Amino acid sequence: MEFQRETVPVAERVDDLLVTSPDPREHLVVVGNGMAGCRAVEELLARDAGRYRVTIFGAEPHVNYNRIMLSPVLAGEKTFEQIVINDAAWYADNAIELISGDPVTAIDRTAKRVTAQSGRSVSYDKLLIATGSDPFIIPVPGKDLPGVISFRDMKDVDTMLAAAEAGKANGGGSAVVIGGGLLGLEAAHGLTLRGMKVTVIHLMDTLMERQLDEAAGWLLKTALEARGQTILTGANTEAIYGDGKVEGVRLKDGREIPASLVVMAVGIRPATALAREAGLTVNRGICVDDHMVTSDPDILAVGECVEHDGNVYGLVAPLWDMCRSLADGLTDQHSGYRGSVTSTKLKVAGLDVFSAGNFSGGDGCEDIVMRDASRGIYKRVVVKDDRVVGAVLYGDTVDGGWYFDLLKREENVADIRDMLIFGQAFAQGGGALDPKAAVAALSDDAEICGCNGVSKGQVVACIGAGNASLDAVRATCKASASCGSCTGLVENLLSVVLGDDVKSGPKTMCKCTSFTHDDVRREIVAQDMRSIPEVMQKLHWSTPDGCSSCRPALNYYLLCALPGVYHDDQQSRFVNERMHANIQKDGTYSVVPRMWGGLTNPRELRAIADVVEKYNAPMVKVTGGQRLDIFGIKGEDLPAVWADLNAAGMVSGHAYGKSLRTVKTCVGSEWCRFGTQDSTGLGVKAERMTWGSWMPHKFKIAVSGCPRNCAEATIKDFGVVCVDSGYELHVGGNGGIHVRATDLLCKISTEQEALDYCAAFIQLYREEARYLERTAPWIERVGVDYVKQRIVEDAAGREALRARFLYAQSFSQDDPWAERAAGQHAELHQPIAPFAIAAE
Amino acid sequence: MTTWIDIGTLDDIPQRGARTVQIAGQKDLAVFRTGDDHVFALVNECPHKKGPLSQGIVHGHSVACPLHNWNIALRTGQAQGADEGCTPVIEVRQEGGRILIAQPDAMQAAA
Numbered sequence: 032m033e034f035q036r037e038t039v040p041v042a043e044r045v046d047d048l049l050v051t052s053p054d055p056r057e058h059l060v061v062v063g064n065g066m067a068g069c070r071a072v073e074e075l076l077a078r079d080a081g082r083y084r085v086t087i088f089g090a091e092p093h094v095n096y097n098r099i100m101l102s103p104v105l106a107g108e109k110t111f112e113q114i115v116i117n118d119a120a121w122y123a124d125n126a127i128e129l130i131s132g133d134p135v136t137a138i139d140r141t142a143k144r145v146t147a148q149s150g151r152s153v154s155y156d157k158l159l160i161a162t163g164s165d166p167f168i169i170p171v172p173g174k175d176l177p178g179v180i181s182f183r184d185m186k187d188v189d190t191m192l193a194a195a196e197a198g199k200a201n202g203g204g205s206a207v208v209i210g211g212g213l214l215g216l217e218a219a220h221g222l223t224l225r226g227m228k229v230t231v232i233h234l235m236d237t238l239m240e241r242q243l244d245e246a247a248g249w250l251l252k253t254a255l256e257a258r259g260q261t262i263l264t265g266a267n268t269e270a271i272y273g274d275g276k277v278e279g280v281r282l283k284d285g286r287e288i289p290a291s292l293v294v295m296a297v298g299i300r301p302a303t304a305l306a307r308e309a310g311l312t313v314n315r316g317i318c319v320d321d322h323m324v325t326s327d328p329d330i331l332a333v334g335e336c337v338e339h340d341g342n343v344y345g346l347v348a349p350l351w352d353m354c355r356s357l358a359d360g361l362t363d364q365h366s367g368y369r370g371s372v373t374s375t376k377l378k379v380a381g382l383d384v385f386s387a388g389n390f391s392g393g394d395g396c397e398d399i400v401m402r403d404a405s406r407g408i409y410k411r412v413v414v415k416d417d418r419v420v421g422a423v424l425y426g427d428t429v430d431g432g433w434y435f436d437l438l439k440r441e442e443n444v445a446d447i448r449d450m451l452i453f454g455q456a457f458a459q460g461g462g463a464l465d466p467k468a469a470v471a472a473l474s475d476d477a478e479i480c481g482c483n484g485v486s487k488g489q490v491v492a493c494i495g496a497g498n499a500s501l502d503a504v505r506a507t508c509k510a511s512a513s514c515g516s517c518t519g520l521v522e523n524l525l526s527v528v529l530g531d532d533v534k535s536g537p538k539t540m541c542k543c544t545s546f547t548h549d550d551v552r553r554e555i556v557a558q559d560m561r562s563i564p565e566v567m568q569k570l571h572w573s574t575p576d577g578c579s580s581c582r583p584a585l586n587y588y589l590l591c592a593l594p595g596v597y598h599d600d601q602q603s604r605f606v607n608e609r610m611h612a613n614i615q616k617d618g619t620y621s622v623v624p625r626m627w628g629g630l631t632n633p634r635e636l637r638a639i640a641d642v643v644e645k646y647n648a649p650m651v652k653v654t655g656g657q658r659l660d661i662f663g664i665k666g667e668d669l670p671a672v673w674a675d676l677n678a679a680g681m682v683s684g685h686a687y688g689k690s691l692r693t694v695k696t697c698v699g700s701e702w703c704r705f706g707t708q709d710s711t712g713l714g715v716k717a718e719r720m721t722w723g724s725w726m727p728h729k730f731k732i733a734v735s736g737c738p739r740n741c742a743e744a745t746i747k748d749f750g751v752v753c754v755d756s757g758y759e760l761h762v763g764g765n766g767g768i769h770v771r772a773t774d775l776l777c778k779i780s781t782e783q784e785a786l787d788y789c790a791a792f793i794q795l796y797r798e799e800a801r802y803l804e805r806t807a808p809w810i811e812r813v814g815v816d817y818v819k820q821r822i823v824e825d826a827a828g829r830e831a832l833r834a835r836f837l838y839a840q841s842f843s844q845d846d847p848w849a850e851r852a853a854g855q856h857a858e859l860h861q862p863i864a865p866f867a868i869a870a871e
Numbered sequence: 872m873t874t875w876i877d878i879g880t881l882d883d884i885p886q887r888g889a890r891t892v893q894i895a896g897q898k899d900l901a902v903f904r905t906g907d908d909h910v911f912a913l914v915n916e917c918p919h920k921k922g923p924l925s926q927g928i929v930h931g932h933s934v935a936c937p938l939h940n941w942n943i944a945l946r947t948g949q950a951q952g953a954d955e956g957c958t959p960v961i962e963v964r965q966e967g968g969r970i971l972i973a974q975p976d977a978m979q980a981a982a
């Protein structure tokens with residue numbers, strides 16, 4: 032008889048037992064066999080192991096595993112077995128019933144019962160919802176095609192591995208990852224290691240923009256590209272295409288990227304459907320109190336599915352805190368969850384990225400930035416009221432934990448503030464708290480300049496030999512002459528050795544950098560830099576995104592160095608150049624169409640008259656530059672005004688730009704009784720050749736038909752005075768604040784030469800003058816002899832300059848008005864739309 | 872109670888740029904998006920001579936006024952450095968990619 036009883040199937044027997052002798056303990060049912068659900072149970076067991084009978088439902092057909100380690104599994108660094116947190120034995124040992132592969136579909140709060148997909152129904156005394164998050168799927172056509180997945184669970188990893196395997200058969204296979212955040216980049220990394228050709232499509236301009244600032248994001252992008260990934264930032268997905276299965280992704284700009292696998296990693300949403308249907312209070316997440324209790328006192332919730340105090344979390348650290356408070360509450364201890372500060376690291380081997388807290392700065396916050404381009408390091412610590420409130424580290428993250436600790440403990444860092452950025456070892460070592468004292472304390476053979484291998488002893492000797500400024504030190508012993516990251520150390524050494532006798536070097540570009548304009552220009556070319564963030568990183572900018580002085584200058588230097596390659600940054604342009612019109616004191620704009628060489632005709636005049644009437648322009652006036660200026664146009668109306676002017680054949684006069692302005696002419700030999708050459712005709716040709724060019728400052732040309740000089744050519748940046756035997760070329764004149772008459776450059780005999788010299792001169796100015804330096808002060812600085820030597824004496828050099836100018840012009844002679852009139856950058860001309868608050 | 876008004880999405884504003892919000896019969900507001908995607912709103916008037924701040928160069932959490940280059944802190948509306956003056960600030964929130972501004976404040980500040 033004994034024997035027979037033992038053959039009764041186990042499940043039946045358990046049911047029997049339940050019916051006949053119910054477990055007297057309260058029944059805790061957990062929905063979600065993930066990281067938070069199981070951790071909560073662990074915490075509970077640790078406090079009061081026997082108190083609850085526990086049943087866990089899990090949608091996935093697995094025991095509880097470490098979700099964050101899916102990335103290493105994908106990358107081939109770990110196996111699934113190695114990432115299991117609670118194996119089958121754990122459930123058995125703790126008498127926990129696991130019902131896996133069977134998601135709960137309904138909660139009946141009145142009957143206190145949950146029902147799962149299989150129809151199985153279980154009653155509870157306490158219910159814990161730990162359903163985590165659902166990946167967000169962007170609603171584009173093709174999102175449901177086979178081969179489009181997210182990156183959330185083991186099933187997704189299996190799909191990726193299978194795609195990589197299938198790809199191997201035909202030489203690799205291609206994958207697109209949509210989303211350049213933590214998850215997307217880890218997926219891309221894993222897929223790359225598995226042999227796939229990976230393209231990352233990211234909507235924002237900066238990778239991981241929620242964790243990183245632009246500078247660190249740029250470093251990361253460069254590093255990933257070096258590993259063979261294609262990273263498309265500022266790229267918007269329009270559709271996923273394919274016949275029966277995914278074949279590729281199409282972007283809004285029309286580009287198509289073929290792929291047999293598309294991973295969407297654009298974000299997560301708390302999985303709240305179940306709770307919402309049960310009538311619990313749900314905002315973004317399921318609302319819980321400090322003990323993780325929902326609006327129903329018998330239902331708790333924990334993990335990514337909850338919202339606490341307005342916050343939802345997407346990282347594990349907060350879950351651990353939540354689970355502690357939850358278990359405390361369930362065992363009648365009262366601690367209470369108070370929210371979490373989080374930090375993140377990117378789990379991509381060899382790429383160290385760390386961020387914590389509020390690293391985007393703000394009011395009262397001070398940024399301490401350190402960049403070490405040669406080692407690819409970017410560090411930024413944000414301090415507010417002498418407390419660390421955030422940190423971003425790229426390349427060297429060893430101090431991440433230390434900063435995070437200072438942050439969480441809200442420790443006062445006033446005493447170590449100046450050393451903070453150098454890290455824990457430096458800030459706390461030796462007790463030297465003053466940076467000068469710190470360099471003073473260094474031994475003589477301590478290395479100051481890593482690039483050039485210069486020791487402290489050598490720098491001190493160099494200063495002692497009479498080199499009393501940073502520049503002199505750089506020139507003599509080369510310390511800080513390369514990457515510049517040791518500039519601060521050298522400056523401190525200067526003041527240690529010389530006291531207050533330090534000579535200030537040439538003016539730096541602005542307070543964001545210790546480099547001068549000339550340094551920056553030279554390095555942009557030497558290091559082939561291609562974007563503003565790249566310059567800021569490589570040259571150790573001390574601010575996250577520069578200021579209103581350096582950004583326009585950098586934008587110009589890049590534009591000049593990389594014609595046709597560099598992508599103009601609108602937000603680094605002064606308002607006039609961004610709006611292609613001159614802003615007026617009342618916020619309206621003035622509009623000056625080009626009148627080639629000062630010539631006009633009835634059609635143009637009529638179009639201008641029509642615009643003045645149609646848009647109620649309060650004033651129209653003849654300018655000192657021989658053309659017409661229409662005043663009082665509203666920013667919203669500009670594109671329409673331009674369209675009307677374009678229709679009459681007129682283009683932007685660039686009266687607003689650091690660019691070619693006007694070419695003034697006089698009547699010349701065509702009509703004037705003294706005229707020696709066709710000054711009007713030459714002026715028109717010169718303007719046709721030079722219009723649209725961006726310059727360090729504004730640039731004006733004039734052509735006078737005889738030495739009476741009615742076009743005032745001798746106070747222009749480039750002036751031509753026609754004489755019987757040819758043309759006198761004049762440069763460096765200025766009629767503005769300090770009047771300066773031109774220097775005579777040379778005399779030539781043909782119109783073509785006049786144009787060629789003009790082009791060469793402009794290019795020399797474009798390449799060598801500092802931003803916002805007009806030709807007059809530039810020539811005073813470099814000397815007219817230098818200009819003559821480059822333009823007049825060196826024929827080959829002149830020809831090369833001219834060719835570079837014309838090449839650059841081939842990219843800049845598109846009318847910016849026409850582009851705007853056709854709808855480009857409409858957002859610059861319209862209030863945020865469609866929107867207007869009615870006044871009360 | 873603050874009423875929050877949805878004025879659009881983050882993507883409607885260029886990074887390091889601004890858009891204006893027009894309110895019938897009131898002063899325009901300037902809604903700024905910084906390089907790190909924070910959003911701030913101010914009355915679109917410089918404390919100096921009413922320059923339209925929305926047209927300035929946004930750097931860090933400041934904007935340089937397009938007329939005479941005063942620097943205004945976006946969070947406080949306060950002129951920085953040697954310059955003195957303050958522009959009214961409107962409370963802003965970002966929620967799920969949408970930008971919300973506080974209505975009563977907007978009304979008061981712009982009145």
Ligand code: SRM
Binds near residue numbers: 658686729746765769
């Ligand atoms: C419209 C015009 C006055 C007029 O009604 O005639 C004018 C208007 C302005 N000039 Fe001028 N200048 C005008 C011809 C001149 C001239 C005469 C000329 O070009 O022959 C000069 C002296 C010549 C010269 O530049 O060397 C001139 C020397 C200046 C200066 C001083 C430049 C200097 O190097 O010292 C400034 C200030 C600056 O650029 O920083 C200036 C700046 C300005 C600005 C742009 C001030 C500003 O930043 O807002 C004015 C814009 C007004 C507006 O809203 O449209 N304007 N300005 C003329 C436009 C010419 C055109 O058709 O484009």
Ligand SMILES: Cc1cc2nc3c(=O)[nH]c(=O)nc-3n(C[C@H](O)[C@H](O)[C@H](O)COP(=O)(O)OP(=O)(O)OC[C@H]3O[C@@H](n4cnc5c(N)ncnc54)[C@H](O)[C@@H]3O)c2cc1C
Binds near residue numbers: 065136183217
């Ligand atoms: C690839 C990857 C890498 C990550 N890397 C990191 C990292 O480096 N650092 C970090 O801090 N965080 C990381 N995270 C985030 C971290 O994994 C999550 O914060 C954490 O797993 C959330 O725990 P949870 O319990 O709330 O949700 P989950 O772990 O997702 O658990 C929820 C479980 O509930 C199940 N479920 C849902 N609905 C039901 C239902 N109706 N019935 C039954 N079961 C249901 C789900 O299937 C799932 O198994 C990463 C996430 C991923 C996907």
Ligand code: SF4
């Ligand atoms: S002279 Fe002065 S006031 Fe007149 S347009 Fe030029 S900048 Fe303006």
Ligand code: FES
Binds near residue numbers: 919922939
């Ligand atoms: S109006 Fe803003 S600085 Fe003058």
